[in-house]
Amino acid sequence: MFQEATYGQPSRFTPSPPDLAGGSLNEGFSPALRRGPLPFGATAAPNDEVMNEMIDSGSAAAAASPGKWHVIQEELKNNPVSGEDFEAKVRRAFDMYHDDTDLMFKFLNVYSRIEKCEKWTETRTSLSKSKTEQYNPDAPAPGSSNGRRNSDEKKLKDLKKMGHPLRPSHSLPMDRSRYYYSAAPVGTGMGPLAGQLGEWLCRAVQPPAPTPCGSPGGPPVTARRVRLRDGRHLAYEESGVPRETARFKVVFSHGFTGSRLDSLRASPEVAEELGVYMVGFDRAGYGESDPNPARSVESAALDMADLADALGLGDKFYVVGFSLGCHAVWGALRYIPERVAGAAMLAPVVNYWWPGFPAELAAREYGRQQRGDQWALRVAHHAPGVLHWWMEQTWLPLPTSTVVANTTYLPNKRDAEIRRTLTADGTLRNKREMATQQGIQESYYRDMAVMFGKWEFDPMALPEPTKGCPVHLWQGDEDGLVPVALQRHVAGSLGWVNYHELPGTGHFLSAVPGLGDTVLRTLFG
Structure with a gap:
């Protein structure tokens, strides 16, 4: 249904530690002058x-x-x-x-x-x-x-x-x-x-304490929830065929600002034909799922495994992620590969600090962001403990994160129109209120710290999954949030990833007509 663009696969090599701040190793150094008080020490x-x-x-x-x-x-x-x-x-x-x-x-x-x-x-x-x-x-x-x-x-x-x-x-x-x-x-x-x-x-x-759902003064619990092994609760939403009769069972990890209600938007007819059961969940701290101050890439993967166990999905299940939620998919491939029957990632967000990226390429794509976004990611990576403080300081002479503010420039016309429509009818405001009702620190800002923090592994160094475990990655070539050049390098570094680049397509892939059906047929057809 979709024509996939072709491109040259980048060669595999191990780059030197990046010097991404610019400048040459052989440039001159002018005398060090104090331009104000020195910081502590x-x-x-x-x-x-x-x-x-x-x-x-x-x-x-x-x-x-x-x-x-x-x-x-x-x-x-x-x-x-x-x-x-x-x-x-x-x-x-x-x-x-x-x-x-x-x-x-x-x-x-x-x-x-x-x-x-x-x-x-x-x-x-x-x-x-x-x-x-x-x-x-x-x-x-x-x-x-x-x-x-x-x-x-x-x-x-x-x-x-x-x-x-x-x-x-x-x-x-x-x-x-x-x-x-x-x-x-x-x-x-x-x-x-x-x-x-x-x-x-x-x-x-110090960020304010979260207000968990069901706690005194906190939001009410309205969703179905399961209790995880560590005592936290995870809210979920099911779709597709009943899990008892399903041939394929999928756990879906939503993106930044998302919720358990997000899905592939596959047609009921295709889900019925293939026998696909899908369950989406509020990731920790989002919606009605309890916050996890120790949240990490690993814990995101373990949450999916615990959810699958609580719902009786069996020893193996499929994992699908969208945008920033794909860090849970990478985590599953790293930490619970024995549980993964197959995986699909749609416009997965990348971490500019992953060692597998060539320094010059990462620096170039990083520098194309707005200054406010660059600084938000710097703080998220180097000083996650003060990210909440940083994001709330309106007096700073730098603009805030355009991603959090929903003002990022979107080069794709469909993406831009979708955002205008959802802004005008209040959908984006309602999604934000739902996602952050327990506190923006444990939802948005914790997401940023996990995604752009220091990972314990490099996805581009992951070993090939066991035979019979397909991994697919879809990416639009007009994505205004995830650099397609970096995505191509990720795919080129992992020969076992089936890369599908969609021409004339932006970041909001779940809104692309028919793509949800294509993903299911690709995985299970």
């Missing part, structure tokens, strides 16, 4: 003369240089790049901190450091209430005896290793600074006043 970068001396003298000079720039040696040791001489490595390290130190970058770094405070409980760290005690990163947090995910322990170890909350060598397109931000805790060595200020800022960036 910051020291100015060395000027040209010092840098050249370091390059000429080798690692010994680097270790002896002022301003704790010996940390660069550790950074290079932990993140080596083959084929580079010492000069190139030092220049690359200096390039991380080279810029005009604009105000927004200072905000990002300062509040990224403060994020440690806001996240102390979750990352097994604590701040002493005494003004004379020092911050102890190894002190267990209250409640830590209850156990945490291994991923939390890994994140803490990585944090302690890198000595810097942003880990600049892996930071994606971001403005660089002339300053080196040391790893000194907010309350250490700066006196009681700084410690008190840090604690006050911690409280200021």
